[in-house]
Amino acid sequence: MTNEIELEALDLAALLCSRVCHDIISPVGAINNGLEVLDEETSEEMKAFAFDLIRKSARQASAKLQFARLAFGAAGSAGAEIDIGDAEKVARGYMEGEKASFEWTAPRALMPKNQVKLILNLVLMAVAAVPRGGSIKVTIEGEPTKPDVTFHCSGPSARIPVAFEKLIPGAIVDVNIDAHAVQPYYAGLLARSCGMSVAAVLDGADVIITARSSAPAPAAEEAPAEAPAVEAPATETMLADAPEAAAEAAVAETTGQA
Template identity: 60%
Template sequence: MTAISLDPLDLAALLCSRVCHDVISPVGAIVNALEVLEEDDPSMREFALELIKKSARNASARLQFARLAFGAAGSAGAMIDLGDAGNVANGFLNDEKLSLDWEAPRALLPKNQVKLLLNLLLIATQAVPRGGRLVSRATVEGEQGSFEITATGSHARIPAHVEDLIAGRSEGGTIDAHAVQPVYTGMVARAAGMAIALSIEGETVTIKAARAA
């Protein structure tokens, strides 16, 4: 494995590609539903309206999550409420395949710590590709948080190459938009002075993050 060399402009472009990839599906569904409405078929009107409502909620939830997980989230040194982060995570991750239990105190933490927690949740979803249950636990001492996320489901596994990507390594030292999220997670962890550990037992993957030694 080779250390990843990533120009800041390339990082920004890859993150934008990732966010667009996440949002394009529900937005496309809204466009399709609007085309159905234009056909003026009464039998399809209710279906189209319901699809628009569902897809609009989905797109909004994805954008709110991306804003906290990848965005600036306020000025340098900003603090984020874990309760607000939990609301955003629940809106994005709870669906037909996944359920999220958010166990965290209502506390303010530095933004990079909260961004790290949200990005670790994204990695946890990749650990249960067929869906399952996520449990996100946070403990807070002063302005320092520590996190433990468990992902339980059929065919659970630690996502391929994710530990190397978090550490900033890849084959050839390059990445694409599919790999940028774990690379970014590692960057945020290092900026927050925290270390990440992944383990698996049976059908449960555990991801922990705590202050680096």
């Protein structure tokens, strides 16, 4: 039996910040490299290359920051809802810088923010499931408050992310939590906060990641059975008249014998 241990609030905040910085450092570094090329090179061809690098990297940095704001940030006050279309927009922007192709199928609706954050964190889990690229297909069905979310991840060397079985449920005994591992751990916290369960299975060479509502369906209330109607006054009359009827029958029988 595994023990569930929660990270201290300061440790969790620090690791999530490290995760965001890890995603942003690469495109920001590429922008810096492009600027250095512009400063040092006189060739028009190299300058054109540097400008292209800066534009592409700036778009990636912006997309990753917008994604992180929704996936890890407050994204509104407590109890706020988020348009699932906004989640799709930032997810598509993030995936433009990744190796895998990306498909998103979902109705346009408002959804509780923690469920939206969970879905976006599972996008990162899906990316980790296909490290050499491939395709990721996201399908969201059901009611906005109880969505049925499926990630179909296909690609060479597709695999269930490392320590998924421990990090999602929060069993972090003997698991080193670093900037990479904190993301699935955080996804597990989100899942438990909104009453959802997350699972990952191998389907042939593909990985299927699902998020379902774990709250039991409310039991249907049965209408109480109607008691048979009882006419109390009639019953009382019958009981009250019974001794008199018996006496009259006895008198008649005696008279007849006489």
